[in-house]
Amino acid sequence: MLTKKRLFFLGAGSMAEAMIKGLLAAQLLPAEQISVSTRKRTEHLQELSTTYGIHRCQDKRAEIEAADIIIIAVKPFDVATALQEVRESISARQMVISVAAGIATEDIESCFSEQVPVIRAMPNTSSFVQESATALCGGRWADQEHIALAENLFSAIGISVVVKEGLMNAVTGLSGSGPAYFYYVFEGLIQAGLECGLPEETCRTLLLQTVYGAAKMLKTTGKEPAELRRQVTSPNGTTMAGISVLEQGDVLNHFVQAVKRATQRSEEMGRQSNPAHV
C-alpha cells in the first residue's frame, strides 16, 4: 500500500529517526521517497541522508506539497509553529500522521482550511528495531482507508492497535514512555550486579537474555505475570527474599503512579501546546 507513497517528516529527532530506520529495514518504500526537515540543525539532515539514503529537504513547502503523508514528529510545544509554517502546503488529498504526545486530532485539523485527514499515533522508540508498540486513532476526516494505511505503516515497524482517541493519553503514559521504564529497571539491575561483584559485561549479557526470555515467556505462554513470577519463587528462597525488599518499597504501586502521572502529563501537554490556539 505504501510502496509508491511519499513521506515527509516534519522533525528529525529520536522518534523520526527510529521510524525511518524501521521503515527502511521493513523495505516498505524506497529511501528516496522519504524526506525529513529540522528547525535549525541542518547538519543533522546531512547525517540522516548519508546514513539512510533518504532525501535531504531543501524546500520544505514544495516537498510537503509533493508528499502523500506528512508525519508530525516535532515536540508537542513546537507543533503549532511547525504547522503555521507549512499549513498552506497541506491539502485534503494528503494525510497527516501526528506522533506528538497529547495533541488531539481536532486541534491539528483546525489548523487547515481543508478537511485534511489526520491520524494521531503513539509509537515508541523500539520502532528503530521494528518492535514498536503503536496505538493510533483517526480524526474527523480520516476514513477506513486512511486508518488502514497508517496501520500498514506502523505494523511494518512493530505491532499496531486502533483505539478510541480518549485512550491516547493513557497509551502515551504506558507504551509511549514504556521503553524508558524498562531501561530504568535495567539500569538498576546492572548497578545491582556490579555491587554484588559481577563484571559489567557479564551483568549485561545475563540481564539482556533474562529480560528477553521473560518477555518471550509472557508472549508465548500467555500466562499471567503473577503466575510466571510464582514459578520462579521458591518458598523461603532467593527470589522471595529479593521481592520482599521491592514490596517493602511499594515498588509495584510506584509503577502505577508513574504511568498515571505520565498520562496526566500527556493531557497537560495537549492543553498547553494546543496548535488551535496559536
Ligand SMILES: NC(=O)C1=CN([C@@H]2O[C@H](COP(=O)(O)OP(=O)(O)OC[C@H]3O[C@@H](n4cnc5c(N)ncnc54)[C@H](OP(=O)(O)O)[C@@H]3O)[C@@H](O)[C@H]2O)C=CC1
Ligand atoms: N522520543 C520518544 O520516545 C517518543 C516521542 N514521541 C513524540 O515524537 C515527537 C518528537 O519527539 P522526539 O523525536 O523525542 O524529539 P526530538 O527533540 O528528538 O526531535 C524534535 C525534532 O523536531 C525538529 N523541529 C522542531 N521544530 C521544527 C519545525 N518548525 N520544523 C521542522 N522541524 C522542527 C527538531 O529540529 P532541531 O533539532 O533543528 O531543533 C528536531 O529534529 C514529540 O511530539 C513526542 O511527543 C512519540 C512517541 C515516543
Ligand SMILES: O=C(O)[C@@H]1CCC=N1
Ligand atoms: O517523553 C515524552 O514526552 C515522549 C512521549 C512518549 C515518549 N516520549
